[in-house]
Amino acid sequence: MSSTEWQDALLYHAVWGSATEVFSQVSIDDFDPGDRQNLFSIMERGYLTNELNPAWLGDEVVRVGRPSRTFAVNIITNGFTGTVAYYASRLRDDTAKRYATATLTRGLQRLGSADAVTDEIVMEVKTELDLMPKPSLTNDDTWTIDDIMGLNIEESQFTLPGILKRNERLVLTGSEGGGKSVFVYQLLTGAAFGVDTFSLERSEPKRVLFIDVENNEMQTRSNLDKIVPVLREIAPDAEPEWRSMKRRVIDLMSPKDRTEIIRRVMHYSPDILYMGTAYKLTDVSDDTHRSVRAIQSVVDRIRQEVDCSVIVEHHAGHGHMNDRNNMRPEGSSYWLRWPDFGYGMQPLVTNNGRRLMKLSPWRGDRATDRNYPVAVKQSDVMPWTPIYIDEWDAIYADKYDK
Numbered sequence: 001m002s003s004t005e006w007q008d009a010l011l012y013h014a015v016w017g018s019a020t021e022v023f024s025q026v027s028i029d030d031f032d033p034g035d036r037q038n039l040f041s042i043m044e045r046g047y048l049t050n051e052l053n054p055a056w057l058g059d060e061v062v063r064v065g066r067p068s069r070t071f072a073v074n075i076i077t078n079g080f081t082g083t084v085a086y087y088a089s090r091l092r093d094d095t096a097k098r099y100a101t102a103t104l105t106r107g108l109q110r111l112g113s114a115d116a117v118t119d120e121i122v123m124e125v126k127t128e129l130d131l132m133p134k135p136s137l138t139n140d141d142t143w144t145i146d147d148i149m150g151l152n153i154e155e156s157q158f159t160l161p162g163i164l165k166r167n168e169r170l171v172l173t174g175s176e177g178g179g180k181s182v183f184v185y186q187l188l189t190g191a192a193f194g195v196d197t198f199s200l201e202r203s204e205p206k207r208v209l210f211i212d213v214e215n216n217e218m219q220t221r222s223n224l225d226k227i228v229p230v231l232r233e234i235a236p237d238a239e240p241e242w243r244s245m246k247r248r249v250i251d252l253m254s255p256k257d258r259t260e261i262i263r264r265v266m267h268y269s270p271d272i273l274y275m276g277t278a279y280k281l282t283d284v285s286d287d288t289h290r291s292v293r294a295i296q297s298v299v300d301r302i303r304q305e306v307d308c309s310v311i312v313e314h315h316a317g318h319g320h321m322n323d324r325n326n327m328r329p330e331g332s333s334y335w336l337r338w339p340d341f342g343y344g345m346q347p348l349v350t351n352n353g354r355r356l357m358k359l360s361p362w363r364g365d366r367a368t369d370r371n372y373p374v375a376v377k378q379s380d381v382m383p384w385t386p387i388y389i390d391e392w393d394a395i396y397a398d399k400y401d402k
Contacts, residue, residue, distance in 0.1 A: 006091040007036050009080035011043065015057055016076075018084050019047040025088035030095045035067035039075065096132055103128045123259040159206050159272045159309040160187055161196045162371035166271070167303050169338065171278075173316040173329050174345035179357055180313055181215060181276075182383045183345065183376065185223040188272055188311070192240035193231040198373070198386045200234060206271035210244040211261065213280040214313075220244060226383045243268055251283040252294045265302050273302065276313025278329070288332040296338050316344050328362045340366040345376075348400055354378040358400065 007030070014022040023044060031037045042060050046052030054076050061072045080087070107125040110116055156165040164170055174180045190197035194205035212220065231238070245264065251257045265273060275281060275295075282291040299310050317330035327344020329335035336342070342363040348356045355378040365372075373386035375396065387396065 003091065003094045004032065004036070006087045006094070007031050008075055008078060009082060009087040010084065010091065011036065011039055011075045012078050012080045013084050013087070014040075014043050014047070015052065015054055019043065019052055021084045022088070023047060025084070026091055030091050035071050038064075038066045039072060099132050100129065103132070117256055117259075119263055120256050120259040123262065124255065160191055161199070161203055163187070164272070164309040164311070164341070165367075166309055167307050168309050168340040168367075169299065169303075170309075170311045170341045170343070171314055171329060171335060171339040172311060172343055172345065173314050173327050173362065174357075175316055175347070179347075179355065179384070180345050181212075181219075182223050182226065183357075184274055184276075184311060184313060185220075186227050186383055188274055189224065189227050189240070189242060190231060191272055192242040193235045193238040195231055195234050195238075197227075197231075197382050200381070202235065205238060205240065207241040207269065208243070208272050209265065209268050209270035209274070211250070211265075211273070211275045211281075212244055213248045213250055214277040216248065217246075230381060243270075250281055252298050253282045253291060258294070258298055261298060262301055262305070265308075266305050269306050270308050272309045272311070273306075274311045274313070275299070276311075278312055278314040279331070289334055292332040292334040296334065312339070327360045336363055339363065341370075341372075343372065348375075356396075357384070 010022050010026060028037055028040050028044070031040050039061070042064060043052055043057065046056055046060065057076065058069065058072060061067065061069050103125060107121055110121050111118065156167070158165050172180055172184065186197050188208045188210070191203070191206040192208040194203050195201070196203050210220075215223065231240075250261065252261065278292075278295060281295050295312070299312065302308065303310060314329045314335070316327050327346055329342075342361060344360045344362055346358040346360050348358055350356045356375060357377075358375045359373055361372075371388070373388050374392040375387040376384040377387055379385035
């Protein structure tokens with residue numbers, strides 16, 4: 001049998017009582033444009049309004065004017081004897097083959113052009129193939145209660161003890177010069193050495209990658225000067241797998257840049273990825289929603305491929321409704337719904353000359369098994385040392401919690 005015969009067989013079964021089975025397994029895109037898509041569309045409408053039967057279909061075809069009544073009658077009277085599952089499976093296989101052929105052909109044609117960027121084309125072809133229609137729909141694409149309850153759940157590994165696990169997203173906000181970068185460099189460089197820089201206890205070393213579009217190499221060196229000597233004393237045997245991309249001009253709204261960044265992160269395959277500051281990850285644009293979605297889609301694609309924790313640094317806005325500490329991210333509200341954790345570093349006035357930063361959540365945490373400090377204070381060992389709830393209540397709450 002050919003593809004057109006599988007299509008005709010499914011149209012036949014749909015009108016003769018198997019519409020639910022047909023419409024749950026194939027769509028209009030599986031059918032040839034013209035008569036078959038037109039007839040499928042009428043049938044689907046009749047199915048949704050509970051009117052579909054041979055007599056109704058004949059009248060509706062005459063009313064609409066396409067396809068011809070002769071074509072519809074031929075379908076209705078053909079008498080196909082195979083099962084819907086068989087015809088649907090063969091048709092979906094054919095659809096997938098046509099989709100893949102068209103996608104690969106377009107990719108080959110683009111590779112043949114003089115200005116072809118190979119990595120960009122390969123990544124886009126891969127993305128299109130990931131969206132390829134599945135060969136068939138079966139019960140295997142859903143979970144039952146017994147399936148879920150029978151899963152062997154492995155506890156996700158912390159990449160930053162008490163703070164982040166694999167595949168989770170933290171967006172950290174604050175004002176310029178507020179200490180966010182040093183805070184992140186402390187946490188992540190410690191992770192690369194296998195040191196929890198809050199407790200100073202040893203942990204499993206992690207692969208760390210920075211995409212830092214804010215700080216140049218000399219500013220990065222200044223940050224690390226405050227951190228690395230202490231880590232080398234605590235973990236003299238450590239060989240940190242720590243990398244920072246040299247490139248500092250990135251536009252994730254550009255397909256070429258998106259492809260390159262995803263490719264580089266996949267190549268290095270970090271346990272923890274830092275990206276920031278957010279406003280420099282895309283070209284300047286008045287379309288803040290589109291800009292944020294570009295960043296988020298790249299991060300989510302990386303998490304899908306690499307399964308890493310991601311920290312995105314961003315500037316705080318200038319105050320929003322119900323945002324008393326002004327720590328919510330500036331720009332699009334899309335930031336508020338996306339991360340697993342959202343915290344802002346809020347500077348507090350002190351009388352001893354030492355910096356004190358409140359770590360204020362601007363969205364509810366998606367997990368309860370975390371131990372984020374209430375604040376961090378300037379320290380003689382590391383740039384920042386944590387203040388947890390007991391210390392905060394005993395020493396700071398009366399002055400700052402108003």
